Amino acid sequence: MHEFRKGFVQGVSIALGYLSVSFSFGILAVQSGLTVWQAVLISVTNLTSAGQVAGVGLIAEHAAFAELFLAELVINIRYALMTLALSQKTDRSFRLPQRLLTSYGVTDEIFAVASLQPEPLKPKYMYGLILISFLGWTCGTWLGAAAGTLLPVKLTNALGIALYGMFLAIILPPARKSRGILAVILIAAAISVFLKFAVTSLSGGFAMIIASVIAAVIGAAFFPADDAESKEADA
Amino acid sequence: MTRILLSIAVMALTTYFIRMIPLVFIRRKIENQFVKNLLYYIPYAVLSAMTIPSIFYATNDLPSSIAGTVVAVIMAFFGLPLIVVALSASAAAYLAMLLLPLI
Numbered sequence: 001m002h003e004f005r006k007g008f009v010q011g012v013s014i015a016l017g018y019l020s021v022s023f024s025f026g027i028l029a030v031q032s033g034l035t036v037w038q039a040v041l042i043s044v045t046n047l048t049s050a051g052q053v054a055g056v057g058l059i060a061e062h063a064a065f066a067e068l069f070l071a072e073l074v075i076n077i078r079y080a081l082m083t084l085a086l087s088q089k090t091d092r093s094f095r096l097p098q099r100l101l102t103s104y105g106v107t108d109e110i111f112a113v114a115s116l117q118p119e120p121l122k123p124k125y126m127y128g129l130i131l132i133s134f135l136g137w138t139c140g141t142w143l144g145a146a147a148g149t150l151l152p153v154k155l156t157n158a159l160g161i162a163l164y165g166m167f168l169a170i171i172l173p174p175a176r177k178s179r180g181i182l183a184v185i186l187i188a189a190a191i192s193v194f195l196k197f198a199v200t201s202l203s204g205g206f207a208m209i210i211a212s213v214i215a216a217v218i219g220a221a222f223f224p225a226d227d228a229e230s231k232e233a234d235a
Numbered sequence: 236m237t238r239i240l241l242s243i244a245v246m247a248l249t250t251y252f253i254r255m256i257p258l259v260f261i262r263r264k265i266e267n268q269f270v271k272n273l274l275y276y277i278p279y280a281v282l283s284a285m286t287i288p289s290i291f292y293a294t295n296d297l298p299s300s301i302a303g304t305v306v307a308v309i310m311a312f313f314g315l316p317l318i319v320v321a322l323s324a325s326a327a328a329y330l331a332m333l334l335l336p337l338i
Contacts, residue, residue, distance in 0.1 A: 055246040059239055078278040087258050087261060099255075162321040162322060173312070224268065
């Protein structure tokens with residue numbers, strides 16, 4: 001119980017952050033033609049920001065399942081790196097059921113908090129951290145999806161930019177310290193803009209996949225090692 | 236309806252398996268340096284490609300989107316917390332929508 005509470009308390013600030021960001025996701029989902037409960041179902045089953053935003057856009061475009069799968073794979077592959085890192089940090093009580101359960105809730109923010117723990121991770125700590133974050137994410141989605149339509153149009157439109165603001169807040173601070181990251185961000189943005197205006201027949205999902213894979217490959221080829229090595233440890 | 240539910244299932248299962256497979260199956264470290272670098276850069280590439288140019292359409296109105304973007308870039312650059320950056324971008328966009336028509 002002590003471990004569970006510790007995780008729960010440490011997750012409160014994550015949950016508060018999630019509340020407002022998922023509010024903006026809820027609005028976006030309903031504007032894209034989903035029902036309130038479909039929006040909540042997405043948040044309950046996915047628990048991820050970027051993947052859900054892309055997914056809702058693709059669902060609205062009637063994208064093929066293969067495209068949806070590929071988009072989620074590229075967007076969320078970073079989680080594989082995080083759970084890989086966490087697998088080195090788990091204590092002995094992590095057996096198969098605990099691993100299967102914890103896997104559900106590894107987000108960027110939960111990973112960041114958990115990996116900063118000095119001692120090996122216990123399952124109950126992870127459950128507390130994940131549960132409070134899950135509550136913030138799900139309640140925010142429900143509120144945004146349900147009440148978003150009641151708010152003035154200008155306000156809901158303005159809230160639509162919150163998620164993108166959060167994405168910028170994730171990628172820009174590390175870009176100040178790493179030329180590799182800065183290059184990757186600029187290349188991805190440039191290709192994304194090019195595809196949007198020059199190859200209009202290409203769907204948003206594939207444009208995103210192509211832009212990010214090319215940018216990451218260029219980054220890995222031309223800005224190798226030292227950045228990645230040191231950052232990975234505390235990512 | 237069925238299409239949407241199946242789409243949600245595809246999203247959920249893909250996301251879950253990405254998180255689950257390393258935690259359950261891989262117990263040793265990845266050695267290939269190129270793969271490590273690639274995995275390291277992918278989140279930045281993805282978030283950048285998702286944000287640009289979409290952020291300029293995020294409020295359904297270019298001037299207010301630009302206002303929100305400028306505020307977000309400045310605040311993010313100085314490393315302010317995610318939630319502060321996100322809400323300030325919205326506030327700036329909202330103010331722009333209210334004030335720009337008056338000019």
